[in-house]
Amino acid sequence: GAVVSQHPSRVICKSGTSVKIECRSLDFQATTMFWYRQFPKKSLMLMATSNEGSKATYEQGVEKDKFLINHASLTLSTLTVTSAHPEDSSFYICSARDPLTSGFYNEQFFGPGTRLTVL
Amino acid sequence: GQNIDQPTEMTATEGAIVQINCTYQTSGFNGLFWYQQHAGEAPTFLSYNVLDGLEEKGRFSSFLSRSKGYSYLLLKELQMKDSASYLCAVRGGLDRDDKIIFGKGTRLHILP
Numbered sequence: 001g002a003v004v005s006q007h008p009s010r011v012i013c014k015s016g017t018s019v020k021i022e023c024r025s026l027d028f029q030a031t032t033m034f035w036y037r038q039f040p041k042k043s044l045m046l047m048a049t050s051n052e053g054s055k056a057t058y059e060q061g062v063e064k065d066k067f068l069i070n071h072a073s074l075t076l077s078t079l080t081v082t083s084a085h086p087e088d089s090s091f092y093i094c095s096a097r098d099p100l101t102s103g104f105y106n107e108q109f110f111g112p113g114t115r116l117t118v119l
Numbered sequence: 120g121q122n123i124d125q126p127t128e129m130t131a132t133e134g135a136i137v138q139i140n141c142t143y144q145t146s147g148f149n150g151l152f153w154y155q156q157h158a159g160e161a162p163t164f165l166s167y168n169v170l171d172g173l174e175e176k177g178r179f180s181s182f183l184s185r186s187k188g189y190s191y192l193l194l195k196e197l198q199m200k201d202s203a204s205y206l207c208a209v210r211g212g213l214d215r216d217d218k219i220i221f222g223k224g225t226r227l228h229i230l231p
Contacts, residue, residue: 034218036221042224043222043224044162044206044221046219046220091159093161107164108219109164110161113160113161115159
């Protein structure tokens with residue numbers, strides 16, 4: 001299947017700082033990418049849908065000014081956690097669809113995730 | 120609204136068969152997915168059902184009944200490496216490009 005990468009895999013930061021997480025589709029162009037957050041032993045919670053060249057669509061309860069999403073190209077979306085606090089510590093996972101090969105399933109391919117720890 | 124229910128945890132024995140159930144209530148329906156997720160890793164795609172019936176893929180099978188809002192994932196000949204969380208997910212809109220909503224996941228423990 002298609003490959004999605006994330007960088008960094010782990011990040012530790014101080015409270016009040018901002019952290020940028022990158023999501024890249026390595027061998028395909030993704031017009032749509034998704035950002036999820038996952039707390040320990042919980043399921044994936046969709047945060048926002050990122051569309052190339054347009055504003056992201058945020059899920060209810062997700063602060064768009066705190067979680068800035070930029071989808072500047074067909075292979076890159078970034079999530080910036082601004083003024084991070086300890087409660088933002090979580091596992092952040094992105095996913096992308098490959099419109100050419102998803103075919104019948106139109107499934108999402110997930111990145112390996114980024115573990116954010118805010119001290 | 121969207122609601123996806125599945126058991127929180129299950130335990131089974133190596134070599135046995137286990138069935139993980141999932142029920143859903145969504146405003147629309149355009150496919151149900153099962154993903155496997157090992158701790159600290161990203162989910163990996165297992166199966167997809169959009170029509171009623173059973174889809175078999177090796178040791179894994181998935182069943183869907185749209186009228187009942189019900190699906191199950193059947194794992195046969197369980198191996199220790201099958202210890203993971205299994206996520207039921209539904210594309211709840213009418214468009215194939217609609218987002219996928221995940222259930223809370225079922226943590227499956229395999230005993231030797």
